[in-house]
Amino acid sequence: MIVGILKEIKVAEKRVCMTPAGVVVLKQNGHEIMVEKDAGKGSGYEDSAYIKAGATIVDTPAEIYKKSDMIMHVKEPQPSEYDLIRENQIIFTYLHLAADEKQTNALIKSKAVCIAYETIQKKDGSLPLLVPMSEVAGRMAVQEGARLLEMPQGGMGVLLGGVTGVEPATVVVIGGGVVGINAAKMACGLGAKVYILDTNLERLRYLDDVMPANCFPIMSNAGILREHVLKADLVIGAVLVAGAKAPKLITKEMLKEMKKGSVIVDVAIDQGGCFETSKATTHTEPTYVIDDVIHYCVANMPGAVARTSTMALTNATLPYALQIANKGWKKAMQENDEIKFGANVINGMVTYKAVAEAFNLEYTSISSLI
Numbered sequence: 001m002i003v004g005i006l007k008e009i010k011v012a013e014k015r016v017c018m019t020p021a022g023v024v025v026l027k028q029n030g031h032e033i034m035v036e037k038d039a040g041k042g043s044g045y046e047d048s049a050y051i052k053a054g055a056t057i058v059d060t061p062a063e064i065y066k067k068s069d070m071i072m073h074v075k076e077p078q079p080s081e082y083d084l085i086r087e088n089q090i091i092f093t094y095l096h097l098a099a100d101e102k103q104t105n106a107l108i109k110s111k112a113v114c115i116a117y118e119t120i121q122k123k124d125g126s127l128p129l130l131v132p133m134s135e136v137a138g139r140m141a142v143q144e145g146a147r148l149l150e151m152p153q154g155g156m157g158v159l160l161g162g163v164t165g166v167e168p169a170t171v172v173v174i175g176g177g178v179v180g181i182n183a184a185k186m187a188c189g190l191g192a193k194v195y196i197l198d199t200n201l202e203r204l205r206y207l208d209d210v211m212p213a214n215c216f217p218i219m220s221n222a223g224i225l226r227e228h229v230l231k232a233d234l235v236i237g238a239v240l241v242a243g244a245k246a247p248k249l250i251t252k253e254m255l256k257e258m259k260k261g262s263v264i265v266d267v268a269i270d271q272g273g274c275f276e277t278s279k280a281t282t283h284t285e286p287t288y289v290i291d292d293v294i295h296y297c298v299a300n301m302p303g304a305v306a307r308t309s310t311m312a313l314t315n316a317t318l319p320y321a322l323q324i325a326n327k328g329w330k331k332a333m334q335e336n337d338e339i340k341f342g343a344n345v346i347n348g349m350v351t352y353k354a355v356a357e358a359f360n361l362e363y364t365s366i367s368s369l370i
Contacts (some may be wrong), residue, residue: 001325002032004068005050006061007039010075010299012283014042014306015313017072017093018321020053022314027054031325034058034068043310065089070325074313075300082106088347090329092321094118094133097344098245098358099272104345108361111348113329118270119242119352120320120342127242128338129320131178132312134267136302138182138238141265142171144301145234146190148263148287148294155294156261158233161191168192168214172228174249174274175238176203176217179267183236188212195228225249230257237266237274244354245272252276260292269297330370340366 003026005018016039018026023033033055037047047057058064065071065084073093077085079102085091087110095116097104107114117129142160149155149169162168171187173180176198187194188211196211197220198204207217218224229235229250235258239246246268255277258264268274269281277290280299287296302309320339323332333340344352349364356363 001069001328002034002067003321003325004058004064004071005033005035005039005055006064006071006073007036008042008074008303009061009078009080010303013075013300013303015074015300015303015310016040016043016045016306017074017310017313017317019043019310019314020045020049020055022318022321023050023053023055025318026322026325029322029326032056034064036061036064040310043306045310070321072317072321074303076100076103077106079106082110085110085112087111088113090115090324092117092317092324094270095344096270097352097355099270101359104350104355104359104361107345108348108350112345113343113347114345115324115329115339115342116344116352117317117342119344120338121242122338127240129313129316130240132316133302133309134178135182136305136309136312137267138179138236139186140301140304141179141183141236141238141267141296142186142190142234144286144296145171145236145263145265148296149233149261153294154261154287154289155263156233156259160187160234169233170231171195171234171236172197172232173236173238174220174225175240175268176200176207177238177240179238179240180236181207181211183238183267184211184215187234188215192234195232197225197228226254229254230259233259233262235262235264237264237268237278239268239274240271241354245358246274248274248276250275250277255293256291258291258293261294263294263296266295266297267301269299273297333366333370340370343369 070090151157204217343366351366
C-alpha cells in the first residue's frame with residue numbers, strides 16, 4: 001500500500017503524524033511511504049531523516065493525494081484539501097466530525113473511507129488514539145491556565161500554588177477521564193487546591209485512591225458544578241462523549257457570576273466545547289475575554305509541544321495504521337473491532353451514529369458494509 005504523510009496546514013500546527021522510526025516499520029512491512037516536503041520540520045524531523053528511513057519526499061499535497069492509497073494526517077482535512085480526496089481513498093486522522101458539518105458533508109461527497117483516530121475504541125471503552133493527545137492537553141491546560149492567571153496576561157494575579165501564609169488557587173476540573181486526571185495531577189503538583197468533578201462514582205473512587213491530598217473528587221450535578229465553578233480561579237473543561245458533541249456545562253449566566261480575571265480552558269473544543277461561550281481559537285490568537293473571564297479554546301493544544309506530541313501519537317497510531325495497510329480497511333475491521341469503531345464516513349455513508357445524529361443524517365451500520 002502507498003501511504004501518504006502530509007504536512008499539517010492548520011494554523012500553528014507543527015505536529016506530523018509519523019516519525020521516521022514509524023516509517024521504518026511501515027517499510028519493513030512492504031509499504032511505500034510518501035512524505036510531503038518539510039512535513040516533519042516543525043517537530044524536529046528533517047526530510048533527510050525520512051529519506052534515510054526509506055520514504056520518498058514529495059513537493060505537493062496534491063501529488064500525495066493523487067498517488068496514495070491511505071492518507072495520514074494529525075488534524076482533520078482542511079477546506080483546501082476537500083477536492084483532493086479521492087473515492088475509496090483511506091483517510092486516517094483525527095476528524096471530530098460531530099462538531100464540523102462542513103467537513104462531514106465534504107467527506108460524504110468524496111466517497112472516501114474515513115477512519116477517525118478519536119473513535120477507535122477498545123473493549124473496555126477506552127480510546128487508545130485519543131489518550132496520548134489527551135495526556136498532553138490535560139497537562140498543557142494547567143500550564144496555560146497558570147500563565148493566564150498572571151496580571152500581564154489579563155488574569156487576576158494569582159499564583160497557582162500560593163506561597164507560605166497565602167492560600168493557593170482553586171482549580172476545578174470538569175471530567176475525570178484522561179484529560180481530567182492529567183490536568184489534576186499537574187495542578188496538584190503545583191500546589192493548587194483541586195476539585196475534580198465527574199458523574200461516575202466508580203471513577204471517583206479510583207481518583208480518590210490515586211490522587212494526592214490536595215485533590216478532591218466530587219460527584220457532579222448542576223448544583224455542585226455551579227457552586228464550584230463560581231469559586232474557581234481556573235476551570236478546565238475535560239468532558240468527552242466519544243465521537244459526539246460535548247455538552248454545554250457552563251452557561252452564559254454562570255459565566256457572568258464567575259470571578260473577574262478567572263480563566264477557563266476548554267479542552268473539549270475539538271468536539272464543540274463544553275462552555276456555552278466557547279469558540280475555537282488558535283495558538284497565534286489563543287484567548288478572548290467575555291464578562292472579564294479569560295477563555296482559552298485552542299483546538300489543537302498539543303501542537304504547541306509538537307516534538308513530544310508527534311512521538312506519543314506515532315506510538316499509538318502505528319499499530320493500527322499497520323493493520324489497515326497490511327490487510328486493507330475491510331479485513332482490518334472484520335478482524336479488529338477497535339478499528340471498526342473508527343469508521344465514521346465510508347463511501348458516502350455516515351457509519352458513526354453520533355455523527356449522523358448531530359446533523360440529522362442517515363446512519364448506516366459499518367457491519368453492513370464489511
